[in-house]
Amino acid sequence: MEKISKIKVGIQGGAASFHEIASLFHIGNDCENIPFQTFEQLVNSVEKGELHAGLMAIENTVAGSLLPNYALLKGKKVQIIGEILLHIEQNLMALPGQNIEDIHEVYSHPMALQQSAKFFKQYPHIKLIEADDTANSAMRIAKNKLKNTGAIASMRAAELFELEVLAKSIETNKRNFTRFLILSNNEEIIKRHYDKEGLNKASISFSLPHEQGSLSGILSIFSFYHLNLTKIQSIPVIGKEWEYHFIVDLTFENQKIFKQSLDAIKPLISELQIYGIYHKAEKSYHSNNLKTRALETVN
Numbered sequence: 001m002e003k004i005s006k007i008k009v010g011i012q013g014g015a016a017s018f019h020e021i022a023s024l025f026h027i028g029n030d031c032e033n034i035p036f037q038t039f040e041q042l043v044n045s046v047e048k049g050e051l052h053a054g055l056m057a058i059e060n061t062v063a064g065s066l067l068p069n070y071a072l073l074k075g076k077k078v079q080i081i082g083e084i085l086l087h088i089e090q091n092l093m094a095l096p097g098q099n100i101e102d103i104h105e106v107y108s109h110p111m112a113l114q115q116s117a118k119f120f121k122q123y124p125h126i127k128l129i130e131a132d133d134t135a136n137s138a139m140r141i142a143k144n145k146l147k148n149t150g151a152i153a154s155m156r157a158a159e160l161f162e163l164e165v166l167a168k169s170i171e172t173n174k175r176n177f178t179r180f181l182i183l184s185n186n187e188e189i190i191k192r193h194y195d196k197e198g199l200n201k202a203s204i205s206f207s208l209p210h211e212q213g214s215l216s217g218i219l220s221i222f223s224f225y226h227l228n229l230t231k232i233q234s235i236p237v238i239g240k241e242w243e244y245h246f247i248v249d250l251t252f253e254n255q256k257i258f259k260q261s262l263d264a265i266k267p268l269i270s271e272l273q274i275y276g277i278y279h280k281a282e283k284s285y286h287s288n289n290l291k292t293r294a295l296e297t298v299n
Contacts, residue, residue, distance in 0.1 A: 007031040007189075010042045010054035016135035016157035018088060018287060022180045023055050025285040026084045043072045046183050053081070054183040060088075061177045063111060065233055070247050073205075073275055074235075080203050080276025081193040082182035085284035090116050090171040093138060093163040094150040100166050105129055107137040108152035116152055119170040126150070138163055155288045169288065177284060181276075193278070201230075202258060203275040205247045206265070207237060215246070218265050225261040227252050245271070251280055 009027060011019035014035040023033050036042040039056055046054040056072075059065045073080075090112050094103055103126055106113075110130045120126055131137045137151035142161035150166065151157070158165050181203075184190055208214040222229055231249035252258045255277065266272060 007052045008034055008050075010034050010036055010045055010051045012036055012039055012042055012056065013133050013135060014139075016138065016154055016160045017133065018086060018154060018178065019055050019057065019180070020135075021154060021156055021287050021290050022084045022086045022178075022285070024290060025086070026082070026182070027053075039069050039072055043076060043078060043183065046078050047076050047185050049185055052184065052186045052189055054078075055084070056181050056183060057178050058181050059179045059231075060111075061175060062115065062173050065231075067233070067235060070233060071235055074245070074273065078183045078185045079190055079193075080181050080278055081184050081190065082278045083201070083281045084180040084182065085281045086178050086180065087284050087286045088115075088171065088176045088178055089154070089169045089286060089288040090134075090152050091155055091158060091165050091288070092116075092119075092150050092152055092167040092170055093141075093158045093165050095141060095145065095147055096162070096164040098147065098164070098166070100126075102148055103150040103166070104148045106150040106152060107131040107140070109134045109137070112152045115171045115173065115176060118172040119167070154290075156290050179281075182278075196279070199255060199277045199279055200253065201249065201251045201280040202277045203247065203249050204262070205245060205271070205273045205275065206269040207243065207245050207271045208269055210240075210243050214268070217268060221264050221268075222250065222261060225252075225257050225264070227258065227261055247275075 007027065009023050009031045011023055011033050013019050020033050023031060042054050042056060045051050056069055057066060058069055100123060105127045107129050108131055112134050113128045113130060120128060134153040135157045138153040138157040138161050141149050141151050142163055228251040230251055233247040234244040237243040237245050
């Protein structure tokens, strides 16, 4: 079994992205964050064992579930070994020495622009322009010395790229949280994970026949075993009209009872996949609170 000295963690986006911030909060400085352009590339790399773990956003309290990311997990040899909750805070930044009145254009990811649209109504002279990423928008301003140009990104991006923050926490919804999954296919990490006590959450998926009451029957079984259903998401089964694949998150106090519930539903379902059994996140992190000491880890 491989002895791990430094954990290689795949993230979507690069330095100062919210994926990197979540990784640094939860895993710490003793990891090497490796950027990927797409979630599909990230998951495939985790499955092949090229990474010790991967971090993938799965839902947001404003935008909802990321259905394509759920679909990426189906049939993959990866395990969910944890989850992270990050309070997303957006900030307006630019080259030092400028103020908001100097800014003519602001670049960022479409979601960040949408989340901050109300703030910019008081500055009609500013044009909002969609870009591929929040952190990359900040990096381009710093790299190209773009005056009269702003970016919406994390406080970490401002620190890393030496930009000046013109306005903090400009997001409209102050209860904006993203949930990230920690994925792995590494033998040592998975064994270490399942040796832990107190695992109290699971993510599973299954398919049901197109019959009246088929889903309610499954939910009744979960209720009988006193499992708390925290999420249910349906994805259409391609090629089978009106049939759906269901992804379910459950919390419980006893793993044995959870496994008994799976035995009870197996005769009624098909394609059961256990994505992972892990610890439910009990706290969230504020993206603006990441300490500067973590900056050294990006090089």
